[in-house]
Amino acid sequence: MPKTFHKQNGYALLFAILVTSIxxxxxLGISNIIFKELQLSAIGKQSTISFYAADTGIECAYYWERHAPTGVLGMTSTFPKNADEVVALAGGSARCAGADIVSKFLGGTPNNSVLATSDHATTxxxxELDSFVGRPCALVTVEKGSGVTLIESRGFNVPCSASSDVRRVERALRYRIQTLP
Structure with missing residues (x-):
């Protein structure tokens, strides 16, 4: 008996390919969303690290704004308010996060300096927070003059020397301290 062939339209195969592609x-859409959520979560963590670095820097500066450095007599603050007090700071010490900040800003290395006139000074x-993973840092500026002290701390999630890092996150805090006459 001869074999007869019936025309098969392939609907089952077409339907299977359609369902598979959907x-x-x-x-792929769900995995893309998950990937973006993970990136957003990582940025949030780095932002928190930057904020903590800024907070550490501003609290350090605020503390030493209210206390004289070790080894210096006649000053009420670690940060000079004029050119005369810059000279008086030599030999003083003020420690934050394991580092002597007085020797840093008197040393004049990059990002560490004192600019002073007869009635105003910017320190x-x-x-560097070396004990943390990634070595976050804070860049702190203290401006004194005319009865007002401004403290600004900019915290970073990476070392201060890594300024070109594309994953660098920055957070800043500012204090304004008004001195009463």
């Missing part, structure tokens, strides 16, 4: 595109120093 499931594959849905899976800048970096505070």
């Amino acid at each position: 499931l594959l595109s849905a899976g 800048t120093f970096t505070l």
Whole structure:
């Protein structure tokens, strides 16, 4: 008996390919959303690290704004308010996060300096938090003059020397201290 062939239209195969492609595109869409959520979560963590670095820097500066450095007599603050007090700071010591900040800003290394006139001074120093993963840092600026002290601390999630890092996150805090006459 001769074999007869029936024309098969392949609907089952077409339907299977269609369902598979729909499931594959849905899976790729979900994995893309998950990837973006993970990136957003990582940025949030780095932002928190930057904030803590800024907070450490501003609390250090605020503490030493209210206390004289060790080894210096006649000053009420670690940060000079004029050019005469810059000279008086030599030999003084003020420690934050394991580093002497006085020797840093008097040393004049990059991001560490004192600019002073007869009635105003701006002190800048970096505070490296070496005990943390990634070595976050804070760049702290203290401006004194005319009865007002401004403290600004900019915290970073990476070392201060890594300024070109594309994953660098910065958070800043500011204090304004008004001295009563």
